[in-house]
Amino acid sequence: MISKEHIIKRFVSYVTIDTESDPTSNTTPSTKKQWDLANKLADELKSIGMQDVTIDENAYIMATLPSNVKHKVPVIGFISHFDTSPDFTGSNVKPQIIEKYNGKDIVLNKAENIILSPDYFDDLLQYKGQTLITTDGTTLLGADDKAGICEIVSAMEYLINNPEIEHGKIRVGFTPDEEIGRGAHKFDVKKFGADWAYTMDGSQIGELEYENFNAAGAVVKVKGKIVHPGYAKGKMINSMYIAQEFINSLPRMETPEHTDGYQGFFHLHDIHGNVEETTLQYIIRDHDKKHFEARKEVMVKLTNELNSQYGKEVIVTEIKDQYYNMKEKVEPVMHIVDIAEEAMKQLNIEPLIKAIRGGTDGSQLSYMGLPCPNIFAGGHNFHGRYEYVPVESMIKATEVICKIAELTAKKK
Structure with missing residues (x-):
């Protein structure tokens, strides 16, 4: 079982590092501060036992979890981005932990009278009784997409610590500058070497997307x-x-x-x-x-x-x-969506298959030869002060990653 406390601690350690990207910059990453989390992630992947951990001159991180089965299994990947949106400040993030959410208004900032209310954000009511992580009302949270990174790292750690779960070779990749449309620009698909991948960059629990704008x-x-x-x-x-x-x-x-x-x-x-x-x-x-x-x-x-x-x-x-819309590149290999859908069903998660009203690294990567549907990371109200993420959704996303790995490794 994946520990709630462990997920919270890891997630908070990521979001308290400012990684806001800058669309006016010509460098990669677009801001030097993205290196702070990039280097931490590379070190953390090594510490949990991942192999072939690399971080290139543009801060793209890749790592490998070797196969633990003897039969041939497709190489799959999981990808997230570590930058946060320049739409709202990501400096000095102070996460608040709301235990057993009661379904009522959440006071994010008493001094400035900033309220996260289910009267306006009715999605909150889905998570009554759960643990929520919110902002203090003065910054964004960074669940987009540090929740995804937290889930991928936690899933890899869980698989390493539970070798009885069979899986093939898994590649993970973390990118800069996705929020300014450049996350896949310098992603080395050949080096990544996966047959297909999934971005963990969606919103509410159950989302599974292979169409985008x-x-x-x-x-x-x-x-x-x-x-x-x-x-x-x-x-x-x-x-x-x-x-x-x-x-x-x-x-x-x-x-x-x-x-x-x-x-x-x-x-x-x-x-x-x-x-x-x-x-x-x-x-x-x-x-x-x-x-x-x-x-x-x-x-x-x-x-x-x-x-x-x-x-x-x-x-x-x-x-x-x-x-461009990744649908054109994913439809010929729809079994990769089917595997993710089956993983959710086996975990009693209702799949919400819909089109993304936006884009992800996966849309560009699909056109670069790496078919890459998008899976929920759990957060809501991205890019602003009302952003929040239920911890239970992050745990479920972590379990989905492990289940996809397990299903992919099953002999047909």
């Missing part, structure tokens, strides 16, 4: 012309007004706050401007490849229309693809 980023630069406002008639071009036209011309209801399930969106996530120049930054998302391409074309067409309207090039739009 197709994703692109768009930078829209609007050019204006500044002159003295007292003499501006017929001369001034206010880039902010043109930017407003661009924003208002996109479908208002096709935004993150108005969509769910398989619905895609345009998301304006950053805007900076003055009369002379305004820059809009969008992300474009859709599960369907044709719809994804159509969304990009909408932005290109709108750019051309506004330039035509003003009789000059007032807008330049640059669109770059970021990642």
Whole structure:
């Protein structure tokens, strides 16, 4: 049995190390502080008995648990990322342990009146009676994806300490910079050497995902012309007004706050401007490849229309693809999803097979030759002060890893 206290201690030791990534940096990892946890993880993998532990010049960590059976078994992998999102501070994280959650409001920070309430976050009620780890209301928690790392390390430790559980060769990998879309960019798939892998990077217990968004980023630069406002008639071009036209011309209801399930969106996530120049930054998302391409074309067409309207090039739009739906690469090897689903069922976990409204390292890795579905890590409300994770969910995720290893090693 995996100890609750052991899981809590390990998880807290990870989240109290600041590993926030930086999208403006050109280095890998994007922040030096990610090395603090990377080096700790490499040392910890060695200490629990993992073999072939490596950490490269970009902080990618890999390690091996050798097979303990004589028959041939596919090599499987488990992958998580150790950076945290730059959306909210991950500095000076102070986790709070809520034993036997009573289903009521949780005061995260009394001084600032920050409350984690089931009236707003109704998922909390699933975990009544369980042990929750929350923030103190001033930082994110980092369960995305330090819960996943905790579960992988704990599973490997459990398998090492319980050699009667049969398994094939297992590879583990921990990556930097996933939160800024670069987690798989320098991942050496050939060196990893697995037939397939699983990212432990999902949310609530039971999640099993092999579909994700197709994703692109768009930078829209609007050019204006500044002159003295007292003499501006017929001369001034206010880039902010043109930017407003661009924003208002996109479908208002096709935004993150108005969509769910398989619905895609345009998301304006950053805007900076003055009369002379305004820059809009969008992300474009859709599960369907044709719809994804159509969304990009909408932005290109709108750019051309506004330039035509003003009789000059007032807008330049640059669109770059970021990642694609892994479904195309996983469907030909659906047995890897079936194994994970069966593992959950054997552990009395109801599988929640659904599409990710986002992306994981697994989406990029699948296109790099490593099919890589995503499994729950247990956390909720990622990237903000209301993030929490039930300890029981982390224990179950750890058990799922062990069960997948066991099922994969069974002779057919």
